[in-house]
Amino acid sequence: MKQINIDKSYLILKKWWENIDLTNYEKCNLNKEIISLNQQLFRLNQKQLRIGIYGKAGVGKSSILNLLLEKHEFKTDITNGTTKDIERKEWNFKHQSLKTIELIDAPGFDFYDIKDPENIFSQINSSELILFTIAGDINRNELTQINSFIRNGKKIILVFNKIDTWKGHDLKIILKNIRLKLPQYIKKYR
């Protein structure tokens, strides 16, 4: 993995942030964003990274995190709504630039009985990286959520899970369709 100079990035960001002069009106309106930026700066200084996963119910979010952890830490099941609230686990990913990586699992955003969806969105939105998971062609609700993260300046990796459930030819058609629907400025691999 490319060596990242976290200390240098932290100092550049900190200096930039210290030189920004906001009016009281702006501070008031941007209160949530300011808190989130300060928390991110703190984590950067501590060499901590937060990765959140988000997507519809049952697309395999918890399974993907378990794969990363190489352990069955997050509960998974065939029924929707297995993850009921935000859950966090530390990923023992060894990298000299980082001290810890926190993985955050979320309930499916379209689960019928989801509690406090704004709070769940906001907790995932506080991550440095979001694994937005899909398991088939993308729909309007998913695009709306992706665009909300993009508007908030978030880095997203779109994870197409359960590809084993599609035949090669169908998969190609779906991937082509997804590419057409995604915002133009998203880099498209594969």
Ligand SMILES: Nc1nc2c(ncn2[C@@H]2O[C@H](COP(=O)(O)OP(=O)(O)OP(=O)(O)O)[C@@H](O)[C@H]2O)c(=O)[nH]1
């Ligand atoms: N065929 C197939 N099944 C998968 C894959 N990934 C996960 N699953 C299965 O899909 C089901 C749902 O997986 P979960 O990881 O619980 O999905 P989730 O998105 O966390 O679900 P909620 O917490 O309910 O929102 C489980 O039965 C998994 O074993 C995959 O790549 N292929």
Ligand SMILES: [Mg+2]
């Ligand atoms: Mg889950």
